[in-house]
Structures are given as C-alpha cells and as structure tokens.
Amino acid sequence: MKVLIIDDEFLARQLTREYLSSHADMEIIGECENGEQAVEAISTLDPDILFLDIHMPKISGLEVLQITGRNSGVIFTTAYDDYALKAFELHAVDYLLKPFSQQRFDAALQQARQRQSHQPDNLNKLLRQTKLDRIVIRDRGQLHFIAIDKITYIEAQDDYILLHHEGRALMKTQTLSDIETQLDSRQFVRIHRSYLINLQQLNRIERINKDSVVAVLQDGKQLPVSRSGYERLKQHIADKSV
Numbered sequence: 514m515k516v517l518i519i520d521d522e523f524l525a526r527q528l529t530r531e532y533l534s535s536h537a538d539m540e541i542i543g544e545c546e547n548g549e550q551a552v553e554a555i556s557t558l559d560p561d562i563l564f565l566d567i568h569m570p571k572i573s574g575l576e577v578l579q580i581t582g583r584n585s586g587v588i589f590t591t592a593y594d595d596y597a598l599k600a601f602e603l604h605a606v607d608y609l610l611k612p613f614s615q616q617r618f619d620a621a622l623q624q625a626r627q628r629q630s631h632q633p634d635n636l637n638k639l640l641r642q643t644k645l646d647r648i649v650i651r652d653r654g655q656l657h658f659i660a661i662d663k664i665t666y667i668e669a670q671d672d673y674i675l676l677h678h679e680g681r682a683l684m685k686t687q688t689l690s691d692i693e694t695q696l697d698s699r700q701f702v703r704i705h706r707s708y709l710i711n712l713q714q715l716n717r718i719e720r721i722n723k724d725s726v727v728a729v730l731q732d733g734k735q736l737p738v739s740r741s742g743y744e745r746l747k748q749h750i751a752d753k754s755v
Contacts, residue, residue, distance in 0.1 A: 514538060514629065517560035519545040519577070520590060521569045525611065529564050529590070532618045539622070548572025552651060555581045562625045564609075567591040572656070576649045580656070582686060585628060588621045645695045648676060650683045657683055661700075665730060667692060667709040680732075702749055704728055704742035718746060 516539050520526045526544050533539050542558050545551040548569050555563070555577070567574040567589055574589060589608035607621040648664075650657045659678050668675040668682075669689040675682045685692075693701070693709055701709050716729045718738065726738040728746070738746065 514561040514626070515540055515542045515558065516562045516564065517541075517543050517545065517551075517554055517558060518564045519548075519551040519554075519569075519574070520564070520566040521546050522566070525566065525590065529618075532615050535615075536619075536622060538626075548574070548577050549656065551577045552580050552656070555583055560586070561629065562586045562588065562622075564588050564590055568593055572649060580649050580651050586625055588625055644697065648685070648692075650676070650685050652683055659683070661696065662711075662713065664701075664711050665714045665732065665734070666711060666736060667701075669707040699749075702742070702745050704736060704738045704746060706739065708736050708742075710736065712749060715746075718743070 516533060518526050518529050518541065520529070523546070526546070530541060530544075533541060539562075542560060543554050545554050548571055551565070552572070554560075563583065563586060565574045565577065565587055568591060572580075574591075578584070578587065590611060590613075591608065592611040594610060607624045609617060609621055646661055648659045648661070650659065659676060663678045665677045665679075667689065668677065670684070672686065672688060673684050674687050674689055674692055675684055689703075689707070689709060693703055696709070700712055702712055703709050710728055710730070714730045714732075716731050716733075718726060719729050719735075720726050726743050727735040728738050729735050
C-alpha cells in the first residue's frame, strides 16, 4: 500500500517513517511539510493511506481534504485533543494523538488496511459538520483563500458551486446542499434551490409581480427568491428585529 506522510514537523515525519519500517506491506511514496505540497502530492501520487496532520500553517489538514476531495484512507495525526477528536472517536476515521506509541500506530494502520477498498469512510459526514471560516479552492493549479464574510452569494451549477466574492466567481466541486451545512445558518440563507446568499450582503427584498420576488444585494445584483426562500428570509429579518 502506498503511504504519504503529511506533517509540518520534521521529527513527527521521522517517527512515522520509523514506525512504518516494521510493516513490509507499506511503501512510503512521499513526505509533505505543508498543505500546499500535500494537495499536489495527493493529486499526482494517488496514495492509499495518508498520515495527515490536522494543524498546519496556511492550510489545515481538513482543508487539504476539502480541496482534493479525499474521503478514504486517512489517519489523522494531531497534538491537540480538541473538539474534532470527539468526531474521530466515533470511528469516522482513525487518528493518532501525539505523542503516540508503536502499538497505537499499528492499530491505526490495521484500521486503514481494513478500509483498503477505498469506499468512502464517514469522513464526508465529518467534513460537512465542520463549520467553515474560509473556503480554499484550487483553480488552475493556484490556491485561493476566500473568507466566508467576503462571499456575496453561492450559486449551484449541477455538481459544482460558484462562489461569488468581491466581483469574482470561482468554481468548486461541491453541491449547494453540502456547502449549506458547513455555513452559519444565521448568516447564509437558502433563498432558492440554486442560491445561497450572505445576509450581510442583502439590501432589500423586492416584489416584481404577484408571483415573483427577488433579493437585491448591496451591489445591485438581483436573485430569484422561491416561496420557501421568501419565508426563510422573512423569518431571519423578524429574528433580527427582536
């Protein structure tokens, strides 16, 4: 099985190499010391198993998975026993809490062997439950970091979404329903099957005729509002006025 080690600490990568040396069925195909290298390596090397540090500068381990769409064969490594580990303990994926022993390492590796089929783990569920404060998109080999507050609206395009921000639009492979679960529902509202808007960017709601309502954004952009979307907007406006 092909193994990729991703950790910003040299000693942590060295320890993982040492522990892997006793497993003849494992081949280390690369090491990455940051998230940018990891995104490129996952895309080009197609590893079977990732040893992935969660907390890395610039791009976190979870963001690496969101960018690459990786959803199997992941063993998280982390020095922080924080909220995310509660989800990992539910066997969404395995994890190693630093410093970890050879015995604990071997147990995690055995879990990975059992999932060698590359069927998605519950990792997708974990990623959907992780609230975002920014979105990272890889476009033509370049990484773009979009702060959630800078997003004006998000538009569905089949199995893709278009994120509109600061006069630009970037495409991401994700459904509108998926991204909706990762955003703060007090800030982003589904106004239509094809649109999520940032309430901070809403200027007014305007009725065009008896059956048509549009949301007018701060930049003048008009987006269609469905009946259910109109009810959601009214509820949010009412909640703010209380």
